[in-house]
Structures are given as structure tokens and as C-alpha cells.
Amino acid sequence: MASNHPLLAVEHIHRSYHNGDAQIKALDDVSLTIEEGEFVAIMGQSGSGKSTLMNIIGCLDTASEGRYFINGHDVSQLNVDQLAALRLKTFGFVFQRYQLLPALSAQENVALPALYANTSRSERYQNAIALLQKLGLEGREHHKPTELSGGQQQRVSIARALINGAEVILADEPTGALDSKSSEQVLELLGDLNQQGVTIILITHDAEVAAKAKRQIHIQDGKILSDNGCSREYSTQTNNETLSDLPSIAISEAVSISFRALYANWFRTLLTLLGVVIGVAAVVAMMAIGEGGKQQVIDRIESMGTNLLLLRPGGANMRNSGDIATLTLADVDALALLPELVGIAPEREGRSTIRYLNRDYRSKIMATTPNYLQVRDWEIAQGVMFNEQDNQEKAPVIVIGATIADSLFPNETAIGRYVMMKNSLYQVIGILTEQGASSGGMNNDEVVLIPLQTGLTRVFSGRYLGGLTIKVKSGEDLSAVEESIRQQLIQRHGKEDFGIFNTASLIEAVSETQNTMTMLLGSIAAISLLVGGIGVMNIMLVSVTERRREIGLRLATGAKPKDILRQFNIEALVVCCSGGIIGVLLGIGAALLIARFDIAIALSWQPAALAFASAFLVGLIFGHAPARKASRLNPIDALAEE
Known part of the structure; x- marks a missing residue:
């Protein structure tokens, strides 16, 4: 049954940027339609607006004016999760500089979008291997990007774009960084995919590359100069159906990603961990010493007997020595x-x-x-x-x-x-x-x-x-x-003219005093835990800055902002919880060592649980601001980072 709307429809799109007081028009009243199964080349020189158009088509950017429809859905009416679902299932991106994560193998890079589609680990890795072998990379599945040639890296990028069965491949200058032989192989591969029914949108400044496409659109100064395709008028109307969304990635997957990211910078992670470890260990050890001192004093009072009354001479307003002879x-x-x-x-x-x-x-x-x-x-x-x-x-x-x-x-x-x-x-x-x-x-x-x-x-x-x-x-x-x-x-x-005291009230008074001292010791130790939390936030902010390209790539391949938020929150929690466990063990060990010097200690589960819970809260609180910053990154700006 024929559809009453095209796959993609751009209507009178404008896109402007502000540079200080100056306004720069990247797109100026652009309209076009792309049908399912087309192979379209969008041509233009650098700065012509072709990449901006591709970013809007791929839901990485939004138009300043105009409307954009995908299968009849008005993109301006979609929320961030629905846009992420489109990037996940409808579009696949092939970037000029490949945008592969250096710490991951070819197989893991290809499987990355499938992670956000909630495909099981075994299934997504099997699908990744099948795609790599289909694209001529058999035997290279477990190689890191630095171990692959430019053409091979671009094939990995194409395989990644196909892992979720994308309807549309958006290829931004896919041959720009390749030699002629590799360029020919990549273009041939895109042609084969088009023959299989995949819609290809190729962004290029090279006329020879554009000639491989069945339809060429020329763009200059943000305007379409020519289009040899046959655009038709469609009754594009807003479809109120909610785009299917997927739940966030599993906690286990987020923890696994976090451990890998932390391991990639293990020395920095160790130094960050150290602040939390020292803070938790200090709390456990100081509380043990405080409780030990309290118990020692109470034991000495109880050794006198808790059923004793102490009667002493002298009452209120008795000052001189003679008055106490009562x-x-x-x-x-x-x-x-x-x-x-x-x-x-x-x-x-x-x-x-x-x-x-x-x-x-x-x-x-x-x-x-x-x-x-x-x-x-x-x-x-x-x-x-x-x-x-x-x-x-x-x-x-x-x-x-x-x-x-x-x-x-x-x-x-x-x-x-x-x-x-x-x-x-x-x-x-x-x-x-x-x-x-x-x-x-x-x-x-x-x-x-x-x-x-x-x-x-x-x-x-x-x-x-x-x-x-x-x-x-x-x-x-x-x-x-x-x-x-x-x-x-x-x-x-x-x-x-006398005073009566009992040992029970004395124990209560001493306990209150010792509890105050214990809390004072614990508070002093908790300051180091607070400093450790500030260190965690600082390192996480640095990590977000260093990993902007990774964050942009994850967003472009289908990750929702809340997936990024969860990932970085969990990274902070992994650091703090790991530090909490090590700190508790170290604090117990330190307390036992102190006991060897005839200093009273009292170990119990409550201080250890309190210290660990504090470390957890430190990770939750101090890790949220960096995680929130990461989740709000613009994928275009992030991908542009060198």
C-alpha cells in the first residue's frame, strides 16, 4: 500500500547561528523530499550548509524555522527520547573521521548502537561479527581502530551504522580521508547497500563521488541550486502516533561501561579512589577509637558496681571548709x-x-x-x-x-x-x-x-x-x-547539706560526653571524605571534558540523554563504592593495628555501614553535576572536538 508521505520531507528550513552580534545563515529556505530507497548525494563546497542539512536530517540539530517530517512525524513535536529513538532505529551515521572509540575493538564499536537498542550482549556481538565479515573484515573483528587502515575503519563505521537495521545511512564525506582505492571500495559498498533497499544520503564536495549517486542535489550559501530528482507534492501531515521508545540500558551494562572507562584511566581513577578510601577509613578508625574509649570508661565505672550510691558532704550555697563537716x-x-x-x-x-x-x-x-x-x-x-x-x-x-x-x-x-x-x-x-x-x-x-x-x-x-x-x-x-x-x-x-550520686547516672553522663567526643572525631574524619567527594566531582568534570567525542558519538548512535546521565552517575558511584569498601577494610585494619598499642577500640557494623553509606551519597551527590553536564552536551559540538 502506497504511503501518502515521503520517508523524509524538509519544508522551508532555515538555520541560523549567532557569532556575537553577527547572524550567520547556514541554511536559507531549504525544501526537499527523499523517498525510501533513494541514493542521494548532497554536494557543495565547505561552508555551503550541506553538513548542517545532514545534521538536521539526522536529528542531531534542529531548524531555526521550517518543518521537518520523518515518515509523517513532525520532528519539532518530538521529545528528546523520541529523537534518540529515531537516531537509534531510523538513521545510521558514517562520519568522515570514522569516530571510532579507540579503547574498543572493531566488534565492540560496531555493537555500540545495539547496546542502546537493548539487544543482548551475545546477540549484538554475533551480529557485529556477521556484519564485519560481510564487509570484508573477517579476522579483524578484535583489532583496535589504531590497528586498522583508514578504509577498514570506515567499513567498521558503516557496519556500526547498519547494526540496528537503519533505514537511512547518512554518510558525511565518507571518502574524504581515504586513498582512491579505499574510496572506491567504500562507494561500492554504499551502492550495494542501496541495491538492498537502504536509503543513502551522501554528503560530499567531490563531483566524482557524487556521480555515484542516482540523485544529486547542489547546495551553495545555504540554498539548493539544483536537484535532478523528481520531487513530488505530498500531503505531509502531523502523525500523532507516539514513536516507539526503548527503556534505558540495563544497570549491569552501565556498570560494565563504567568499569571499562575507569580502567582506561586507571592511574587517575586510583588517585580519585584514594581520597574516598582515606575518608572512609578515617571515619571507621576514629569511630572505633571513640567508641573504645567510651566503653573503657563505662567498664571502669561499672566495675565499681551499678548499684552504688555515693554520698558526699556539702550542699547548695556551702562554701567554706567548715560547712562540709556534715x-x-x-x-x-x-x-x-x-x-x-x-x-x-x-x-x-x-x-x-x-x-x-x-x-x-x-x-x-x-x-x-x-x-x-x-x-x-x-x-x-x-x-x-x-x-x-x-x-x-x-x-x-x-x-x-x-x-x-x-x-x-x-x-x-x-x-x-x-x-x-x-x-x-x-x-x-x-x-x-x-x-x-x-x-x-x-x-x-x-x-x-x-x-x-x-x-x-x-x-x-x-x-x-x-x-x-x-x-x-x-x-x-x-x-x-x-x-x-x-x-x-x-x-x-x-x-x-549533702549530695547523693549514683553510678547509673554517672554512666549516663559519661556516655553522653563520650558520644559527643566520638561524633567530634567522626566529624573531623568526615571532612576528609567530603574533600574526597570534591575530588570525585573534579575528576568527573575533567573526564566529561576529555570524553566529549565519545559522548557525542553515543548520542548520535541512539543513546538517550538519560543513558548518558546514568552512565556517568554510575561511574562516580563505582569509584565511591569501591573506595567505600576498601576504606572500610582499611579502617578496620587500622583500628586493629592501633589496638596493639594498648589503645581501646570498639568495632561494630554501624560505623562501617555509616561510612559506606556516606561514600555512596558522596558519589550520588558529587557525581550528579558532571553527569548532568555530560547528558546535556550537543552531539554536533561534541563530535567536532579533536
């Missing part, structure tokens, strides 16, 4: 009657120098009762703890910490020895187990324990206490017991 042994006796308590250890502390022979050690003196170790969950490593009889008799006996024992008695047994303290002799009867640092950073192993009555009589002045450590029975409501003690002491003293 806790007495009578308070201990009163509180001991509470059934919720396991025990109460009254305390009075100060500092003094301990001397043995010619060795001195300044330490903390703690006067307390024999149940101090039970309340504090501490044990004796050697010897014994003083008992209640020692306390009542004010016996001059002491129990010393491990650090003091090592310092004063490095090569002998401390038990039974006498030391000088406050001008009095005290017998060492026990050595405490090692405890390490307290939650406040003090060394617990520097303490000296003496009976409370001995301390109040011989060491300290006054009968008041420096504090009480109260152990609550397991399972009791710590807050309720705390309130009960507060009310009883207020009743006894007439005012709240």
Missing part, C-alpha cells in the same frame, strides 16, 4: 537500719608520703571500715584486710595498692614490713589486687587503706567523714532508695 558516724548508724542496703563504707581521705627505708611514695590515704572491700567489690591479692577489732583499737596497720607495693618493695615481700606515714609507723598487712585507673583518671593502685578510727585519731583532724559509699541490694529501685536516704538525712540535719 556527715558523721551517727549518720552511718542511722542509715545502716535501712533494709534495702547491703552495706555502708564511711570514708575520710587525704594525701601523704609513705616511706620505707630510703624510698618514698606520695599516695592517697583512705580511712574506712573493714567492709570497704565488700562494698567496692575489691579483693586482697596478698595478706589480709584489717578487721573491726583493728578499727576499734585504732591499730597502726595498713593495706596498700599494687603500685605502692611495687615502688617501695621492688625485690622483697611487703607483708609484715613497717612504713613511716605522718611520723608514725604502720605495719603492712595486705596488698590490694590491681584495679587500674578510676573513672576520673586516678590510679586506684596508689591508695593506702587504714582503719577509720585510726585515721580519725592519728591522721586527720576532726571526727567528720569525707563521704559514704553505699551498696544497695540487687533488684532494688536505686532512685527510690536514694530518695529514702535523702529524706532521712534531711530529717536528721534539718537541711540538705
Whole structure:
């Protein structure tokens, strides 16, 4: 059934360019029709407008004025995806300089348009080989363009134009860069394709080349001078049918393209990767150190027991030293009657120098009762703890910490020895187990324990206490017991001249402080990840600039702008995700190495997941601007890049 419209119809096309204030007319009121199966040569000297006309016919450019129809479809009414579909399925381009991607083999170059037609990998490669063999390139399928002659490269370009079964071949000066023999072969090949029903539009300035075509159109200064074809009048009308479109290329294909593009510049990719790796590794390592420090402090507090209440003298608006003498042994006796308590250890502390022979050690003196170790969950490593009889008799006996024992008695047994303290002799009867640092950073192993009555009589002045450590029975409501003690002491003293603290609230306060420090460390490390993201964007922008010809070629062979957008976005994501994985592993390794230097660390999956997610977001955010720039490139300008 005959069609009521031609294959291609150009009606009163104008195309102007602006160079500053000057307007340059490339095409001036051009009209022509081309029927299916024609072999047309458009002739003209350089600057005559023939290439501009070809770009408009091939949907690479748009007219300033006029209308252009393809199979009855008004091109001006089509969106970018429909124009890409036309370039993909209707047109095949043969460029003067071949426009082959140097990193791809002949087979891969030919198969490129089929990628955007969503043809399976195996099928498009088989079709590419069949076309190359048909065009006389058997055995050259896996050669790179630099390994092929000019004529062979042009044949690859023709095969690429045919891979999707193009109805129209647009050949722009296909013989311009070839010797006479290769030129003859290419023209013969185009003639054979025309015999098979393919419409050929040949752009040339050579009359001998144009003579090979069945129809010659002469163009000069943007106007058609002559046309020996028989144009007819057609009732060209807008066809409202939507042009068939194809979905974007598969993610797996885009990832494969991205890896190849990144591998082509592997050293630059490695340097870009390094910024992300360092950023992610720093986040993981710093978070591990911060969490380790937090856990270490909490463990030390918990080692005291989470069911302890610490009662200290002094309340609001109490400033002078006399005001803090508010806790007495009578308070201990009163509180001991509470059934919720396991025990109460009254305390009075100060500092003094301990001397043995010619060795001195300044330490903390703690006067307390024999149940101090039970309340504090501490044990004796050697010897014994003083008992209640020692306390009542004010016996001059002491129990010393491990650090003091090592310092004063490095090569002998401390038990039974006498030391000088406050001008009095005290017998060492026990050595405490090692405890390490307290939650406040003090060394617990520097303490000296003496009976409370001995301390109040011989060491300290006054009968008041420096504090009480109260152990609550397991399972009791710590807050309720705390309130009960507060009310009883207020009743006894007439005012709240004391303070009560529990280890649970201390752990909460320390946790909040340590969390802040951890976040600070993580934020500092995240700055390097941010810098890495800026590096990714910078390198991707450079990559877009360097690969303008590749982008133009992909657009000309059927890629939609969103395909280009996806490809470059995925390239940035591949860099950042690869850097994220390597960075996480490196950060864990760095944390484990740091742990060898007795620095506390705590490894968990959350910081690693956060760091990787941050790297992913860096790729997504910082890669979008270069990808968007690539997708908006004009294919004509991009293909013109040298």
C-alpha cells in the first residue's frame, strides 16, 4: 500500500547561528523530499550548509524555522527520547573521521548502537561479527581502530551504522580521508547497500563521488541550486502516533561501561579512589577509637558496681571548709537500719608520703571500715584486710595498692614490713589486687587503706567523714532508695547539706560526653571524605571534558540523554563504592593495628555501614553535576572536538 508521505520531507528550513552580534545563515529556505530507497548525494563546497542539512536530517540539530517530517512525524513535536529513538532505529551515521572509540575493538564499536537498542550482549556481538565479515573484515573483528587502515575503519563505521537495521545511512564525506582505492571500495559498498533497499544520503564536495549517486542535489550559501530528482507534492501531515521508545540500558551494562572507562584511566581513577578510601577509613578508625574509649570508661565505672550510691558532704550555697563537716558516724548508724542496703563504707581521705627505708611514695590515704572491700567489690591479692577489732583499737596497720607495693618493695615481700606515714609507723598487712585507673583518671593502685578510727585519731583532724559509699541490694529501685536516704538525712540535719550520686547516672553522663567526643572525631574524619567527594566531582568534570567525542558519538548512535546521565552517575558511584569498601577494610585494619598499642577500640557494623553509606551519597551527590553536564552536551559540538 502506497504511503501518502515521503520517508523524509524538509519544508522551508532555515538555520541560523549567532557569532556575537553577527547572524550567520547556514541554511536559507531549504525544501526537499527523499523517498525510501533513494541514493542521494548532497554536494557543495565547505561552508555551503550541506553538513548542517545532514545534521538536521539526522536529528542531531534542529531548524531555526521550517518543518521537518520523518515518515509523517513532525520532528519539532518530538521529545528528546523520541529523537534518540529515531537516531537509534531510523538513521545510521558514517562520519568522515570514522569516530571510532579507540579503547574498543572493531566488534565492540560496531555493537555500540545495539547496546542502546537493548539487544543482548551475545546477540549484538554475533551480529557485529556477521556484519564485519560481510564487509570484508573477517579476522579483524578484535583489532583496535589504531590497528586498522583508514578504509577498514570506515567499513567498521558503516557496519556500526547498519547494526540496528537503519533505514537511512547518512554518510558525511565518507571518502574524504581515504586513498582512491579505499574510496572506491567504500562507494561500492554504499551502492550495494542501496541495491538492498537502504536509503543513502551522501554528503560530499567531490563531483566524482557524487556521480555515484542516482540523485544529486547542489547546495551553495545555504540554498539548493539544483536537484535532478523528481520531487513530488505530498500531503505531509502531523502523525500523532507516539514513536516507539526503548527503556534505558540495563544497570549491569552501565556498570560494565563504567568499569571499562575507569580502567582506561586507571592511574587517575586510583588517585580519585584514594581520597574516598582515606575518608572512609578515617571515619571507621576514629569511630572505633571513640567508641573504645567510651566503653573503657563505662567498664571502669561499672566495675565499681551499678548499684552504688555515693554520698558526699556539702550542699547548695556551702562554701567554706567548715560547712562540709556534715556527715558523721551517727549518720552511718542511722542509715545502716535501712533494709534495702547491703552495706555502708564511711570514708575520710587525704594525701601523704609513705616511706620505707630510703624510698618514698606520695599516695592517697583512705580511712574506712573493714567492709570497704565488700562494698567496692575489691579483693586482697596478698595478706589480709584489717578487721573491726583493728578499727576499734585504732591499730597502726595498713593495706596498700599494687603500685605502692611495687615502688617501695621492688625485690622483697611487703607483708609484715613497717612504713613511716605522718611520723608514725604502720605495719603492712595486705596488698590490694590491681584495679587500674578510676573513672576520673586516678590510679586506684596508689591508695593506702587504714582503719577509720585510726585515721580519725592519728591522721586527720576532726571526727567528720569525707563521704559514704553505699551498696544497695540487687533488684532494688536505686532512685527510690536514694530518695529514702535523702529524706532521712534531711530529717536528721534539718537541711540538705549533702549530695547523693549514683553510678547509673554517672554512666549516663559519661556516655553522653563520650558520644559527643566520638561524633567530634567522626566529624573531623568526615571532612576528609567530603574533600574526597570534591575530588570525585573534579575528576568527573575533567573526564566529561576529555570524553566529549565519545559522548557525542553515543548520542548520535541512539543513546538517550538519560543513558548518558546514568552512565556517568554510575561511574562516580563505582569509584565511591569501591573506595567505600576498601576504606572500610582499611579502617578496620587500622583500628586493629592501633589496638596493639594498648589503645581501646570498639568495632561494630554501624560505623562501617555509616561510612559506606556516606561514600555512596558522596558519589550520588558529587557525581550528579558532571553527569548532568555530560547528558546535556550537543552531539554536533561534541563530535567536532579533536
